Amino acid sequence: MQIGFILILVIAIFVAIFSIQNGTPVPVDLFLARYEMPLALVMMACIIIGAVIVLILGTSRQFKKRSEGKEMKNKLKTFENEKLQFENNAKAMETEIQSLKDNNAALIAKATEFEEKLKLKDDHIALLTKEIDEMKTKSNININEGADPNSNDEKSEA
Numbered sequence: 001m002q003i004g005f006i007l008i009l010v011i012a013i014f015v016a017i018f019s020i021q022n023g024t025p026v027p028v029d030l031f032l033a034r035y036e037m038p039l040a041l042v043m044m045a046c047i048i049i050g051a052v053i054v055l056i057l058g059t060s061r062q063f064k065k066r067s068e069g070k071e072m073k074n075k076l077k078t079f080e081n082e083k084l085q086f087e088n089n090a091k092a093m094e095t096e097i098q099s100l101k102d103n104n105a106a107l108i109a110k111a112t113e114f115e116e117k118l119k120l121k122d123d124h125i126a127l128l129t130k131e132i133d134e135m136k137t138k139s140n141i142n143i144n145e146g147a148d149p150n151s152n153d154e155k156s157e158a
Contacts, residue, residue, distance in 0.1 A: 019043060 019040025028035045028042055 015043070015047065 017045055019038075022039040022043075023038060025036045026039045026042065
């Protein structure tokens, strides 16, 4: 900032020296009118008009940059809010996934328990079926022993 001020001060000194050395009047044609003014005054007017034009263009550029900056800040806030929302959704989904995994593990344990009970019941049914078959075999033997051997022949002849 100080270098810019020093540079402007040096330029102003050169312009002042130039205007002092060139104080003779010169003709100036402006549109349809003709004026005679000192060269220093013409140069000062041109410098002032140039400075005003640069000031106007610079100011408009600054306003444009500021509005772009505000727009970018608003977009950044929007993106940060969306990011926060996505992070919250991701955390909720992770929690839900963990809950589903826990439920899955519980269901697998229950299924294993039911399979074991089913196997025990199948074994019990097989044992009972075996006992029934043995009882049938014993009752058939008892029935056959108590029957008359001739009656079996009569049944086979008929």
